[in-house]
Amino acid sequence: MKINLSINGKSYSQDVEPRLLLIHFLREVAGLTGTHMGCETSLCGACTVELNGKAIKSCTMFAVQANGAEIVTVEGLANNGKLDPVQEAFWNEHGLQCGFCTPGMIMASKQILDRNPSPTEEEVRHGLEGNVCRCTGYQHIVNAVKAAAAGAGK
Amino acid sequence: MIAQKFEYTAPKSLDEALHLLASGAKPLAGGMSLIPMMKLRLAAPEHLVDLRTIKDLNYIREAGGQLHIGATASHYEIESSALLRQKCPLLTETAAAIGDVQVRNMGTIGGSVAHADPAADYPAALQALEAKFVLNGAKSERTVSAADFFVDAFTTTLEPGEILREVIVPIDDARTGTSYQKMVQPASGFAIVGVAVRVRQNARKVSFARIGVTGLSNHAYRATAAEKALEGKTPSANDIQNAAALVAQGVDANSDLHASADYRKHLAAVHAARAIKSAISRIT
Structure with a gap:
């Protein structure tokens, strides 16, 4: 089936099998390997991307369902070499250890801040319930989201 | 995979x-x-x-004194609906308790209800709300109550070829308070047990109580014995405990690696008591 979609502002038109998962389209067709395949069972959130402004797990969606959609992956956040404020905050607060969960964490964090520019710690943790860090470095991730919120408010 | x-x-x-x-x-x-x-x-x-590509299936609106929710309204659209927050807060509270943000962005009320997972959150609230479901086939349309819809685990009265097109819930007055309390299974986000309570008071006396329970047995059900134990009373802390203890009475409880049948029954009573207290406290 032929699908057309936009990823990070670039248009893609491709014939795909209906069973191709969106994550496989992103990684193998579009060559964007920033989005990670973790658990493959929609629990870990490493594959989180933005679909029409909403954070979704790209391992639990077929690429054909994204026909006509606008997708943003972690590669689409930086602008002209300047990191997005959420990326900047993860850098500054050391919101990562091994880094595997980081793309998903950053995309989920962006969703939190899009909907609530100054979340409480509890709201940040609630917003990250769909993302797992197996290094268990949650404290610095939460700090990073709060720092991004504080920075955006300046 | x-x-x-x-x-x-x-x-x-x-x-x-x-x-x-x-x-x-x-x-x-x-x-x-x-x-x-x-x-x-x-x-x-x-x-x-x-x-999801059918635009006509995605809506949340008030009509004829009731609230109508289209099949593909997502959990996020429900949790963030100003109309539902004001007129059916039990549904917004329940939607916000489902899974995680990403799941709520994609998952739909029609899909969740039709799938009839025994640990899903909505069915408890929809039982307590005495919701109605509009089911459509190629040449048919019928309306089924939540009480009749859920038959067994993953089994409903939907016939082959039919879809759940719309969920209809009532609008309660300010004398009605509601609450959904759940014990979450942290990996999946599903309810080990979840209890939805809807209670109306008249001059501090409970004139009406509806209690929906999910996660405990093969499908969500109304805990009618517990409802009757509250009705007609100005419930004391003791009355609430006694009513809550009845929610699991006579139920053949599920047992799995997350919770044994006895523990699930205990959790149901604990969460029922919390939900009853919380619902009463929300009556304005």
């Missing part, structure tokens, strides 16, 4: 979808249950019909 091959259609209208479903295709809504099942090859539909 790759699903078996299937054909995919994105219809523009409900009629087109129902026509395809009548010839054996399976409906796909948010896919939050169906796609994992397909990846594990527990489900292998030959033809999927995507309901």
Whole structure:
């Protein structure tokens, strides 16, 4: 089936099998390997991307369902070499250890801040319930989201 | 994990979808249950019909003194609906307790209810709300109450070729308080048990109580003995404990690695007491 979609502002038109998962389209067709395949069972959130402004797990969606959609992956956040404020905050607060969960964490964090520019710690943790860090470095991730919120408010 | 091959259609209208479903295709809504099942090859539909592409199925509106929610309204759209927050806060509270942000962005009320997972959150609230479901087939439309809809685990009164098109819930007055309390299974986000309470008071006396329980048995049910124990009373802390203790009475409780049957029954009583207290405290 032929699908057309936009990823990070670039248009893609491709014939795909209906069973191709969106994550496989992103990684193998579009060559964007920033989005990670973790658990493959929609629990870990490493594959989180933005679909029409909403954070979704790209391992639990077929690429054909994204026909006509606008997708943003972690590669689409930086602008002209300047990191997005959420990326900047993860850098500054050391919101990562091994880094595997980081793309998903950053995309989920962006969703939190899009909907609530100054979340409480509890709201940040609630917003990250769909993302797992197996290094268990949650404290610095939460700090990073709060720092991004504080920075955006300046 | 790759699903078996299937054909995919994105219809523009409900009629087109129902026509395809009548010839054996399976409906796909948010896919939050169906796609994992397909990846594990527990489900292998030959033809999927995507309901999310039908614009007419996505709405939340008030009409005729009731609230009408289209099948593909997502959990996020429900949790963030100003109309529902004001007129049916039990549904917004329940939607906000489902899974995680990403799941709530994609998952739909129609898909969740039709899937009838015994640990899903909505069915408790929909039982307490005495919700009605509008079911459509290619040549049929019927309305079924939540009480009659859930038959067994993953089993409903939906016939082959039918979809759940709309959920209808009542609008309660300010004398009614509601609450949903759940013990979450932290990995999946599902309810080990969840209790939804809807209680109305008249001059501090409970004139009406509705209690829906999910996670405890094969399907969500109304705990009528507990409801009767509250009705007519100005409930003391003791009365609430006694009523809550009845929610699991006579129920053949599920048992799995997360919770034994006895522990689930205990959790149901604890969460029922919390939900009753919380619902009463919210009556203005």
